[in-house]
Amino acid sequence: MNSISIGGVTIEKTAALAPMASVADRAYRALCKENGAAYMVSEMISAKGLCYSDRKTEELCTVLESERPYALQLFGEDPHFIAEAAKRLMEYRPDIIDINMGCPVPKVAGNGAGSALMKNPELAAEIVRAASEAVPVPVTAKIRKGWDENHVNAVELAKALEQAGAAAIAVHGRTKNQMYHGKADWDIIRQVKETVKIPVIGNGDVTSPETAAALYRETGCDLVMIGRGSYGKPWIFGQVKHYLETGEMLPEPSLEKRLEMMCRQVELAVQYKGERIGMSEARRQCAYYLKGMQGAAALRNKCGKLSSLADLRELCSEVVKNCNE
Ligand SMILES: Cc1cc2nc3c(=O)[nH]c(=O)nc-3n(C[C@H](O)[C@H](O)[C@H](O)COP(=O)(O)O)c2cc1C
Incomplete structure (x- = not known):
């Protein structure tokens, strides 16, 4: 099996499911896993919400054994809350803790969390360091290309996060200002991959086995992550796996x-x-x-x-x- 290691967690080198709040819930993930998703990340969980024991947050943290290897994703702007929340998440036994540094929605970015951390690399690094020191599992981060086209800093940020102890970086090749529109820039993923030594997960616009293979080929990334391309078609993970292993396209299911x-x-x-x-x-x-x-x-x-x-x-x-x- 062709696989990668994120801080000692072995992940098959096929395709991972991207975290998607209010879409990729436990039920959605179960179908993706059954169809061969190599790795999955939970919907984002508020670090403060978790620390204040919000009940809705509890539902987001529950993951099945069959989902492994999986990450629970936290968002927040305060290193102390992130560290405390990461510790609390250990009760749910995740393989990895991921930190959201890409969410563009005002409720998150407006409070300095999610994509706003890209504007504050020192704080982003502090958050990764605090989480890494708080828990025994690897800590990763998911970032974007940058805040906007005038502030493209994924490479510098990835370097800072690696130094702070991140075990892998996922890069969504769009800026915060692009939200989910326009074409994802795969070249920024290639640049990050060429800069850091830790595994790089490439993300953006993978919608088929061919685009998954192209993202691997064009960026050299260690793992491909699929978001919206899996909407209503969890079997895409099996198709990608089969294509990468054999070069053959599986037909659409009946x-x-x-x-x-x-x-x-x-x-x-x-x-x-x-x-x-x-x-x-x-x-x-x-x-x-x-x-x-x-x-x-x-x-x-x-x-x-x-x-x-x-x-x-x-x-x-x-x-x-x-x-x-
Ligand atoms: C509805 C929706 C919810 C999302 N929620 C999250 C989230 O909770 N955490 C996160 O890091 N990214 C989140 N994202 C971003 C995706 O993980 C991914 O980076 C983005 O959709 C680009 O990949 P794609 O082109 O394959 O869809 C979300 C995206 C969508 C469309």
């Missing part, structure tokens, strides 16, 4: 198989979060799975009204009926 995975994900979400929350989140998740299918507009409309597992079964029957027409 309609039955796709619907089966969709239902399993929703059932798990309902099991973990209850029917009301699970079904309301299923509206968006099912729309991803059904994108591009026969009668997509009407199906999307139906997805928007899902409120029970019975509705979900009815939706599946309609999809099958449409495809047989």
